[in-house]
Amino acid sequence: MSAGEENILTPGEILEDSSQFIAGKGTYLAPNGRNIHASLTGQRRVVPPPVDSAEKRLTVEVVGHKTRGAVPEPGVVVITRVTRVMARMASADIMCVESKAVKEKFTGIIR
Known part of the structure; x- marks a missing residue:
């Protein structure tokens, strides 16, 4: 190191x-x-x-290290697009955190 x-x-x-x-x-x-x-x-x-x-x-x-877009944190409101629905959960791509668009791809699971 x-x-x-x-x-x-x-x-x-x-x-x-x-x-x-x-x-x-x-x-x-x-x-x-x-x-x-x-x-x-x-x-x-x-x-x-x-x-x-x-x-x-x-x-x-x-x-x-470098400037980033919005990053999802516990407790914030996000806007997502559901990408997959299963019997017990759904996968979603996070598109906005609060009112700011994300620059990187974030994936979440909704149970």
Whole structure:
């Protein structure tokens, strides 16, 4: 591994404890509510709170390598096109996240 690659994070990696940090862009709070995970590949960045903010925790973010379109995250509204229907589930291609079109292909399953 080269020196530049050792700081690269991958999706799912645990970044910080949510009691000490706030989940920012490129991160998500785990279902257990304790850990903040990376949601994309990139580098970790810590952002201090605004001066006038009552919140004193730092914000942890993951900055991606290149500009990307909208990325689906847990809890957001998506527009899909159903591509396959089976007895217990359906496959769908995600076309829009919130009101933004995706640049990359994302596939989801509806149960």
